[in-house]
Amino acid sequence: MKICVVSDLHIDTYPSSAPLSIIDALCTVVQERKPGLLLVAGDLSSDFRMSLAALEEIERRTGLPCLMVPGNHDLWNWHDPELGTWDIYNRLLDYPHNLARGPYRVNDEWVVIGDSGWYDFSFGDTRFTKEEFLRMERGGRAWNDREFAPWDRPAPEMHRYFLEKLEAQLEAHRGSSILLVTHTVPHRHFTVPLPNDTWSYFNAFLGSEAYGSLIARYTDSIRYAVCGHVHYRKRLTFHRTELICSCLGYAKEWRSADVLEEMRVSVTDLELHDPQP
Template sequence: MTRVGLISDIHVDLNRIKGEDLVTDLLARESARRNLDILLIAGDISSDYRLTLLTLARLEEGSGARVLFVPGNHDIWNEFHPEAKAWDAYNALLEHLGNLARGPVALCDGWAAAGDLGWYDFSYGDGSFSFEDFERMKYGERTWQDKVKSIWDRGTLDMHRLFVQRLEAGLPAEGRRILFATHVVQIPEFTVAPPGPMWKYFNAFLGSPEYGEIAQRYGAEIAVCGHVHYRRRVLKGRTLFVCPCLGYVAEWPAPPDPEKEIAETLQVFELGPKGAVPMPWVT
C-alpha cells in the first residue's frame, strides 16, 4: 500500500500573515502526521518558479514523503522575472524529479502517476462570448493575469492542444492503475456554477473537458486538479475527480486557521493492488 495525499493551490507566497509563510511547515507536518508516502500537489505552489522549487525541497525535508507535482499557471508566471517566458519557468521546473510533466512515475502495486499543467480552450466559457472576446482575457476592468504573466510561444488553443498531446503520449499502457493530475479543471462540474455575469466569461480560462475525457478514456481511478480553489470530489464512471484546493487565506473563514484548513484540504488515499481507498479527511 502507498499512502498518497492530494492538495493543490497552496500559494505559499500569498498565504502569508505579516510576511510569515502559513503553509509550508504546517503542510509538511500534516503530511508526516498522516503518514504520507507521497504528497502530490496539483500546481499553484507559488508565483515564482524559484520559490516553488525551494518550497518543494522544504516539503520533502519536513514531511519525509516523496513530493510529486504538476506546475500551475502561477508557477510559470513571469511576475518576478519579467524577462522570462513561460517556457523558461516551465523548463526550470522540469529539473525537479517529482514533476510529472517529465513523464509518468511508477508507484507501488501497479499504480502510476501521470500529469502536466494543462491549459484551456475557452469551452467552459459562456457561448454568448466570441473567440475574440475570450482571446482578450479581459472583462470589464478585470484582466485574466495569464494574459500578461504567462507568455508562451503560441496561442491559447495551441497550448491546450500541446498539453493534450503530451499527456496522451505519456500515459502508461494498459494494465496500470492511474493517478492522473492536471492543474486545470478537467470536468464542467468543477467550474464556477451558477456563474454570475463575470464567471460566465472567466470560466473560459479554467480548463477543458478534454482533460477529464483523457482521464476516463485511460481508466484513471483518481483524477486530481486545482486552479478553481474548490474542495470537491465527483465520481464519474470509475474515475474519482478530486479538486483539493487550499486557496487563498483571504478565502478562508476568519480568523484564519491554517492548520485546520490544511488538514481539511489534504485528501488522503491508500493505493493498493485492488484500487484506491479514501482515508478520512481529518484523522
C-alpha cells in the first residue's frame, strides 16, 4: 500500500482569495498518486478548529483516512487564549485519525505510531544554558510556543511525556513494521545548519536527540520515521530507518509560485511493503 506524506500545510497563512487552495492542491495530488492512506505530520493551521475542519474536508474529498499528529501550531491558543495547551490537545483527540489517540493498524504487517513530540533543547548550541533556553527568547526574538502553547510543565518535561508514550507503543508493536510520526524532528540533520547565529539558539526548539536515540533502539521495527516542523524536504537513512521531513511550509518559502507544483514536490510517497522473506 502507498501512503502519501506531507506536513506543515499552514493553510491559514495562504490567501483565501487564491484560485486554488492548499487543500485543493493536496486533493489533486492525491488523485494523481492514488495512495491508500494519507498522513499530515502536523501544523495544518494555527487554529485547532480550522485544522479539524481541514482534516475532515481532506477525508471527505479524497475518501481516504488522513492520519495526523498535532503540530505546535495546531496546539496554539492564539484564537482561544482562555484555553491551555492540554485543552486544545484534548479537543484535537475528537478527530478519529489523530495518532495521539493511539496506534493505527494498517494491516497485519504495518502499524502507524505517532504524537506531537516536543523539544528538550538538545539541538541548541551548548554555549547556552538550560535557563537561557527556558526563557525561549534571545536578542529580542521570542519562540512563539512560549506564549501560545502554555503546557502545564516546562518543555523538556513535555518532551519526555511524548518520549515515554511513544516508547511504550513501540515496545507493544515490536513485531510489526512501524511508521513513526512526530511533528518535531528526531535528528540534527533536520535542524538549521550552523554557523547561523540566530539558529544556534533557536534550533533548541526543533526537537530532540532523544527521539533519534529512540528510533535507533527500535530501528529493526521502525521502517520510516516522519517529521515536520522545520519546513525542510529532506531524507536520511539512520541505522535501518529512513527519516523523512516532507513539509509544504509557508508560501514565502516556496520555490514556485504555483501551489499545485509546490504540493507535488512536497508530498512524499512511501510504500508500506511486506517484509523481505
